[in-house]
Amino acid sequence: MxxxxxxxxxxxxxxxxxxxxxxxxxxxxxxxxxxxxxxxARPTLEEKKEWKEREEEQPCFKISPLRSPPSRKERKKRKKGKRRENLSSFSISVGQAAARRKTPPPHELTASESVRFRAFWPCKMFPDAWQSLFVYIFSGEEGHRGVQSDFRRRKTAPADSYDFSSSSACQDIRRGTEILVCPELEGARFNPPFAKVIWLEDWHCVEFRMQAERPLNADRGRVAFYVGPVLIGEMIYYETADALSLSGVLEATT
Structure with a gap:
C-alpha cells in the first residue's frame, strides 16, 4: 500500500x-x-495562395495503401516461379558453355590452302662472313607480290647477286598452324638455327644469318619445313658445287 x-x-x-x-x-x-x-502563427491569404501554387507546381506522389502479407499459397507460387527461373538461367548458361567448347578457334574455321616456299641467298659465300638467307612462306597472288616487294626491300646487294629456289608443301595447311623452318648446310652455321612461324597471313619471312667455315665441302644445302614431327616440304639451295668451291673462296680472300 x-x-x-x-x-x-x-x-x-x-x-x-x-x-x-x-x-x-x-x-x-x-x-x-x-x-x-x-x-x-496563422497564415495570411497571400501565404495560402503561395502554398497552393507551390503544391500545383511540385509533382504529387500518391502513397500506395498498405498491402496485407502474402498467404502461404502465394508464397509457394513465388518460390516455384523463382526455382523455374533459376533452372532456366542455369540451363542457358550450361548450353552456352557447351556451345563455346564445341566451336573451334577462328583459325580452325578456315579451310586448308596450298602453301609455297621460296628462298633467296647470295650466289657466293665468303669465309668468316655473315650473309643472309631469306626464307618465305606464302600463298596466292597477294602472297607472291608481298614476297617480291619484301625481298627488294631487304636485299643489300644487286638482285643478280642472289639466287633463289621454290617448292610447294606436300599437303594443304590450315591458317594458325605452326611451321618449323630448319636450314641445313654442311660446313656452315646459322643464327638462329631454326625458326617457328604461325601461318596466319598471306606471307611470312624468316631471315637466317649464315656463316661459312673453311673449307666448305658441301654440294648443296636444304631448308626443311615441319608441322610437328611431319616433314611437309623442303627446298634445295646451293645445288651446284661451283658456287661453294674452294677456288671461289680463295678468289674472294685474295
Whole structure:
C-alpha cells in the first residue's frame, strides 16, 4: 500500500510540473506576441495562395495503401516461379558453355590452302662472313607480290647477286598452324638455327644469318619445313658445287 501511495504522489507531481511548464511557455509566447517579437502563427491569404501554387507546381506522389502479407499459397507460387527461373538461367548458361567448347578457334574455321616456299641467298659465300638467307612462306597472288616487294626491300646487294629456289608443301595447311623452318648446310652455321612461324597471313619471312667455315665441302644445302614431327616440304639451295668451291673462296680472300 505504501508503494502505491508513493507512486500516486509521484505521478501527481509529474503532471503538475508538465502543466506548469506548459502554462509558462504559453505566457511567454503571448507576452512576446504583444511586444511584436513573434510573428503571428496563422497564415495570411497571400501565404495560402503561395502554398497552393507551390503544391500545383511540385509533382504529387500518391502513397500506395498498405498491402496485407502474402498467404502461404502465394508464397509457394513465388518460390516455384523463382526455382523455374533459376533452372532456366542455369540451363542457358550450361548450353552456352557447351556451345563455346564445341566451336573451334577462328583459325580452325578456315579451310586448308596450298602453301609455297621460296628462298633467296647470295650466289657466293665468303669465309668468316655473315650473309643472309631469306626464307618465305606464302600463298596466292597477294602472297607472291608481298614476297617480291619484301625481298627488294631487304636485299643489300644487286638482285643478280642472289639466287633463289621454290617448292610447294606436300599437303594443304590450315591458317594458325605452326611451321618449323630448319636450314641445313654442311660446313656452315646459322643464327638462329631454326625458326617457328604461325601461318596466319598471306606471307611470312624468316631471315637466317649464315656463316661459312673453311673449307666448305658441301654440294648443296636444304631448308626443311615441319608441322610437328611431319616433314611437309623442303627446298634445295646451293645445288651446284661451283658456287661453294674452294677456288671461289680463295678468289674472294685474295
Amino acid at each position: 505504501d508503494i502505491l501511495i508513493y507512486l500516486g504522489i509521484g505521478i501527481v507531481i509529474l503532471v503538475a510540473i508538465l502543466i506548469w511548464r506548459f502554462i509558462k511557455r504559453r505566457t511567454l509566447f503571448y507576452r512576446a506576441k504583444k511586444e511584436g517579437t513573434v510573428a503571428d
